[in-house]
Each structure stands twice: as C-alpha cells, then as structure tokens.
Amino acid sequence: MTLAIDGWFTIGDDGTHLLGTRCADCGTVSFPPQWGFCRNPHCSGETQEETRLPRQGTVWSYTNACYAPPPPFAAAEPYTPVTLAAVELAEAGIIVLGQVKDLTVDELRVGMELRLTHGPLADGPLVWMWEAAQ
Amino acid sequence: MNTVVIGAGMHPWGKWGKPFIEYGVAAARAALADAGVSWTDVQYVVGADTIRNGYPGFIAGATFAQALGWNGARIASCYAACASGAQAIDLARTRILAGLCDVALVVGADSTPKGFFKPVGGKRPDDPDWLRFRLLGATNPAYFALYARRRMALYGSTAADFAAVKVKNAACGALNPMARYRKPVTEQEVLASPMVADPLRLMDICATSDGGAAVVLASAEFARRHGISRPVRLAAVSTVTPTFPNTTLELPAFATDSAAAVSEQAPQLRIPAPERPFRADIAHAAYEEAGLGPDDLSFAEVYDLSTALELDWMEDVGLCPPGEAEKLLRAGDTTLGGRIPVNPSGGLASFGEAIPAQAIAQVCELTWQLRGTAGARQVAGARVGLAANQGLFGHGSAVIATT
Numbered sequence: 001m002t003l004a005i006d007g008w009f010t011i012g013d014d015g016t017h018l019l020g021t022r023c024a025d026c027g028t029v030s031f032p033p034q035w036g037f038c039r040n041p042h043c044s045g046e047t048q049e050e051t052r053l054p055r056q057g058t059v060w061s062y063t064n065a066c067y068a069p070p071p072p073f074a075a076a077e078p079y080t081p082v083t084l085a086a087v088e089l090a091e092a093g094i095i096v097l098g099q100v101k102d103l104t105v106d107e108l109r110v111g112m113e114l115r116l117t118h119g120p121l122a123d124g125p126l127v128w129m130w131e132a133a134q
Numbered sequence: 135m136n137t138v139v140i141g142a143g144m145h146p147w148g149k150w151g152k153p154f155i156e157y158g159v160a161a162a163r164a165a166l167a168d169a170g171v172s173w174t175d176v177q178y179v180v181g182a183d184t185i186r187n188g189y190p191g192f193i194a195g196a197t198f199a200q201a202l203g204w205n206g207a208r209i210a211s212c213y214a215a216c217a218s219g220a221q222a223i224d225l226a227r228t229r230i231l232a233g234l235c236d237v238a239l240v241v242g243a244d245s246t247p248k249g250f251f252k253p254v255g256g257k258r259p260d261d262p263d264w265l266r267f268r269l270l271g272a273t274n275p276a277y278f279a280l281y282a283r284r285r286m287a288l289y290g291s292t293a294a295d296f297a298a299v300k301v302k303n304a305a306c307g308a309l310n311p312m313a314r315y316r317k318p319v320t321e322q323e324v325l326a327s328p329m330v331a332d333p334l335r336l337m338d339i340c341a342t343s344d345g346g347a348a349v350v351l352a353s354a355e356f357a358r359r360h361g362i363s364r365p366v367r368l369a370a371v372s373t374v375t376p377t378f379p380n381t382t383l384e385l386p387a388f389a390t391d392s393a394a395a396v397s398e399q400a401p402q403l404r405i406p407a408p409e410r411p412f413r414a415d416i417a418h419a420a421y422e423e424a425g426l427g428p429d430d431l432s433f434a435e436v437y438d439l440s441t442a443l444e445l446d447w448m449e450d451v452g453l454c455p456p457g458e459a460e461k462l463l464r465a466g467d468t469t470l471g472g473r474i475p476v477n478p479s480g481g482l483a484s485f486g487e488a489i490p491a492q493a494i495a496q497v498c499e500l501t502w503q504l505r506g507t508a509g510a511r512q513v514a515g516a517r518v519g520l521a522a523n524q525g526l527f528g529h530g531s532a533v534i535a536t537t
C-alpha cells in the first residue's frame with residue numbers, strides 16, 4: 001500500500017482520516033499539516049500536534065475535469081472525468097478539496113453529506129477521496 | 135503629491151509564438167512614445183516577471199532594460215502571480231512618491247504554452263502548485279468552477295447568466311484592437327461550447343495568451359514640466375494580502391484556513407468570518423486610499439478568469455450587494471452605455487491571460503478611458519476607473535485612477 005503523499009492521511013481499521021496539525025498554544029488546525037510555526041498571526045506557537053480531521057462533512061462546492069488534467073496528474077486511459085468536491089468540515093472550521101469516488105457531478109449537490117475514503121491514482125498510489133455518506 | 139500615468143502602450147494579445155521580450159519591448163516603446171519621453175531619460179524600470187520563460191523571465195526588469203539598451207537606470211523585477219503588474223506599478227509609484235525618481239517605466243510581458251497552465255516542471259512534492267495537479271488533477275478552471283457552482287447554489291445563478299457575461303465582454307472586445315478575440319458571440323454559442331469543468335464551458339473560461347503592456351509613470355511635477363496637461367492620476371494601488379483565517383478555498387490550496395481556533399479565542403463567534411472576503415478586502419483598501427467609493431466609479435475592469443467570476447467581482451468591488459450581480463448584468467447596467475460598464479476593454483474573455491502583463495493592461499485601459507481616447511469602446515464621461523485582480527498565493531491588486 002503506497003500513499004501518494006506521506007503524512008496527509010492515514011488508512012486504518014476505523015477508516016480513512018485526513019491528518020492535520022493542531023497548534024498546542026492556540027488550537028489552530030491546519031490541513032495540509034503545518035509543522036513548526038503557527039499560521040495564526042496572533043500566535044507565536046511553534047509546537048504542533050498531529051490531529052485527525054472529522055471524517056464527514058457537507059459539500060461546499062463541486063466540479064469535474066472533463067479533459068484529462070496535465071502531468072504530473074496520471075490520467076487513466078481511457079480517461080473518465082475526475083470529480084472534485086470541496087467539503088466543509090464544520091467542527092474543524094475548514095473546507096478540504098478532494099477527488100470524489102464513484103459519483104459524477106450529476107449526483108452531487110451543494111450541502112449534501114460526504115465522508116472520507118481513499119482510492120488509487122491511475123498509476124497506483126493511494127490518495128484521500130470523498131464518497132457518498134450513505 | 136501625485137503619481138500620474140503619462141504613457142500607456144501594449145503589444146496586441148494573441149498566440150504569436152515569439153519570445154516575451156519582443157512583446158515587452160514593443161509595449162515599452164509604445165508607452166514611451168505615448169508619453170513623449172525618451173528611453174534614455176527613464177530613471178527607473180520595473181519588470182513584472184514571467185515564470186515560464188527561464189532566467190530572463192525571472193529578472194524581467196533587467197531583461198527589458200537590456201533589450202531597450204542599457205541606459206543606467208535603476209531596476210527592479212517582481213513576481214506576484216496575476217498581480218505582478220500591479221505590484222510592479224506600486225514599486226515605481228512608491229519610488230516616485232518618495233521623491234527618489236521622477237519618471238519610471240513599468241513593463242510586463244508573457245509568452246505562454248498551449249492549453250491549461252501546468253505547474254513548473256520536475257518532481258516537486260513540496261510545492262502545493264505541483265501537488266494539486268499530482269494528487270487531485272485540480273487545474274485552474276477546476277477552482278473557477280467550484281466558485282461558479284457555489285454561486286449557483288447560493289444565488290440561483292444559471293449557465294445562461296454566465297453566458298451573458300461572455301456575450302457582453304465579447305461585444306466590447308470586438309471593439310478593442312489590442313484584444314485577441316474580436317468576434318461577437320451569442321449566448322447559444324457559449325452554451326453549446328464543450329463543458330470543461332462543470333458548470334463552466336470552454337467559452338466561460340479565459341484562455342492563456344501572449345501579450346505585453348507598459349506604462350510610463352511620473353511625478354505630477356515632471357508631467358507639468360513636460361507640458362502634459364491633466365494627466366491620469368493614480369489615486370490608489372492596493373496589494374493587500376488576506377486576513378487570517380481566510381475561509382475561501384483559494385487557488386492552488388487544498389484547504390481553507392481553519393476558523394475553529396479563532397472561535398476558541400473569541401467564543402462569542404462560533405465560526406468567525408473575516409470582516410470581508412479577500413477579494414473585497416483588495417478593493418476596500420484601494421477605496422480607502424483613494425478616499426472614494428464604489429458609487430464614484432465610472433467603470434470597472436475586473437479579473438474575469440471565468441464568466442461567473444466577473445459576477446463575484448462585481449459584488450466584491452461593491453457595485454451591488456451579494457447575489458445581485460445578475461440583476462445588473464441583465465438590466466444592461468454593466469454593458470457599454472450602461473450605468474456602470476464592467477470590462478469595457480473586453481476583459482480576459484477577449485484577451486486571454488498574459489499573467490505579468492495583465493494588471494498593467496488593465497491600467498492601460500483605465501488610462502485610455504479616462505483620457506477619453508478609447509475609441510468605439512469609450513465609456514462616456516469617464517472620470518474614475520477601478521481595475522481589480524487576484525492571483526495565486528495571496529496576491530491581488532486594485533488600482534483606482536482618476537482624471
């Protein structure tokens with residue numbers, strides 16, 4: 001099992017989770033993880049703890065890529081449009097972009113619930129993805 | 135003390151396949167001729183960089199200065215994504231305002247590859263711009279499409295509304311000899327063009343272009359000495375950054391800033407939105423600096439990377455409250471001859487984007503409109519113009535110019 005990027009998400013028995021950082025001083029959550037200096041301008045904290053982001057959220061917006069994106073994206077052949085969703089994770093106060101697994105834009109609506117899973121890029125490595133929350 | 139625009143010049147936008155230096159030099163010579171200033175008298179040259187044209191692109195100020203013939207002027211080069219040109223203008227302006235020089239030349243030019251903008255080459259997993267392509271296949275149009283879909287969900291905007299923006303801008307572009315696309319289009323043509331990133335179609339999205347633009351800036355005193363009566367005045371140049379937490383998903387980010395920590399510090403605010411979204415902040419800072427407001431504008435040039443984004447911008451620069459841009463558009467308010475024309479140049483819809491040149495081209499349009507020399511696309515009685523844009527990594531600009 002190869003992850004397309006290390007340290008951004010984890011796959012376990014309890015599902016796929018996005019990994020962020022949480023500032024020990026002010027609690028600012030960052031995704032992708034921001035080790036070291038805190039991004040909150042009012043905070044001089046330099047200690048970050050790893051934190052799992054909520055697995056479920058609501059669609060803030062969505063789109064697709066009707067044409068194969070250019071490299072370094074590995075496009076499947078034949079190419080089928082990649083669906084993307086920006087999902088709002090309310091408790092973390094953050095919106096996270098990801099590919100959507102097994103849903104087309106016609107099946108998505110702003111405000112609908114999605115949850116985190118993972119799936120392969122066309123050349124093999126795994127990446128986080130959103131899927132229908134049932 | 136004022137900084138004034140005494141010269142404006144452009145190389146026509148297109149896909150000419152020539153080195154960016156040629157476009158920049160052509161634009162610079164046109165601007166100098168327009169100003170009646172000799173190149174050898176220019177004291178300061180600022181180049182807006184292009185990151186797709188090798189080392190000469192990273193040091194654009196020196197590249198243009200050498201191409202024009204070393205004249206001993208001081209130089210600067212800067213990169214600020216789509217706001218590069220405005221930042222270059224701001225550098226020259228502040229040097230003039232500081233009294234360190236009287237006359238400066240600002241140049242930006244780009245030569246672009248075909249198709250979507252790709253990240254700069256090589257394997258660079260530390261660069262978010264590389265990673266968003268690698269992990270998500272998230273092109274620039276994908277982000278424009280996210281904003282467009284969000285607008286449809288919030289305000290009930292339709293694909294036909296977006297198409298109407300293109301129709302309006304294409305009609306203006308047809309009147310602009312510097313524009314790349316000079317053919318009027320119909321709503322049906324836009325709606326029949328191929329879907330690129332749902333809900334945006336090919337004709338909703340701006341192309342990438344070659345082009346060059348330049349302005350000659352001077353102190354008001356220099357202009358007076360050279361017999362230039364009533365030059366266009368730069369009333370404000372805003373290049374502000376976002377305020378944390380930026381709760382908009384910005385290109386090329388994977389996520390927004392988190393608003394959660396700030397709510398802990400200020401528990402009375404569950405999810406505190408910043409006072410204004412970033413794009414509105416950019417314009418607001420320019421209004422403050424100029425001592426003017428949206429009601430004072432005669433016209434606006436906004437960064438229509440997509441048709442839908444022009445509608446967002448109209449609200450961000452304060453032409454109407456959120457959700458009402460379609461109403462103005464459909465009433466003809468933003469068309470030439472309307473109450474507040476938006477993108478009388480034809481906008482990115484008619485130009486395509488030549489990144490380092492684009493914000494300078496916007497100021498060229500402000501200059502010609504305010505001089506009353508914009509020809510068939512002239513906004514009648516133009517007295518105050520605003521140009522606004524936003525680019526990657528927290529860059530954006532708003533310029534206000536007045537007669």
Ligand SMILES: [Zn+2]
Binds near residue numbers: 023026039043044
């Ligand atoms: Zn902190």
